[in-house]
Amino acid sequence: MAREKNYVSEAVMRRMPKYYRYLTDMEANGMQRISSNELSQRMGLTASQIRQDFNCFGGFGQQGYGYNVCELRREIHKILGLTNDNNFIVIGAGNLGQALANYTGFEKEGFLIKGLFDINPRLIGLSIRGIPVYDIDKLESFIPENQIHMAAICTPKEKAQNVADQAINAGVKGIWNFAAVDIATPPDVIVENVHLSDSLYTLSFRMSD
Secondary structure, eight states, X not given: OXXXXXXXXXXXXXXXXXXXXHHHHHHHTTOOEEOHHHHHHHHTSOHHHHHHXXXXXXXXXXXXXXXXXXXXXXXXXXXXXXXXXXXXXXXXXXXXXXXXXXOTHHHHTTEEEEEEEESOTXXXXXXXXXXXXXXXXXXHHHHHHTTOOEEXXXXXXXXXXXXXHHHHHTTOOEEEEOSSSOOOOOTTSEEEEOOHHHHHHHHHHXXXX
C-alpha cells in the first residue's frame, strides 16, 4: 500500500518531478522498460535510492524485469496530482508573468492559466496568448467564479504578501511564489518558492574556487 504524502520526505517529493520528466522523454523515444541501474545512470542517482523512492509509494518494478516505462510514468503522473486540470492565475503581468503565460507546456499537463492580474493601466485589457490581463481589483471575485486553485505571484516583493493574502482569502490553496520574499500563509495553503536569484547565487558559489 502506498504511503500518505505526509509521511514521504521532502527530498523524495523533490525527486518525483525529475523522474516524471525523464520517463516522459523515454516514453516519447519509444522505450518500453528500464532497470533501476539504467535509470540511475541516466539520472545521476544510485539504484538503491531509486528503489527506496519508489517504495515510498508502494513500489512499481518487477524483479528481473525492471520498470515498465509507460506504467511508471502513469503512476508518477497520479502521485504528482496531474490527473485533473488545475486552473491558476498569474498575479503580476510584467516580463516574468508574461513569460509564464506564453509557455505552452503547462497546458499539456493540465495547468490552465485563466487570467493575469496587474495594477498597471497600460497592461490591463491586453491579452497574452489569448489570456486576458485584468485589474487586480477583480481578483477576489474572479477566483471563486472561475474555480481557481493556484496563483503564481510575479509581483515586486513589497506587494507579494498583500496579493497572496487576497488570493488566499478568495479560496486559492496553492501559491507558486516568484517574488523575492518568503510569504506567510495559513497551514492549509501550500507555497512553492521559486527564488531565481537564489538559484543563480548557488550556481555562482559552485563555480567559485
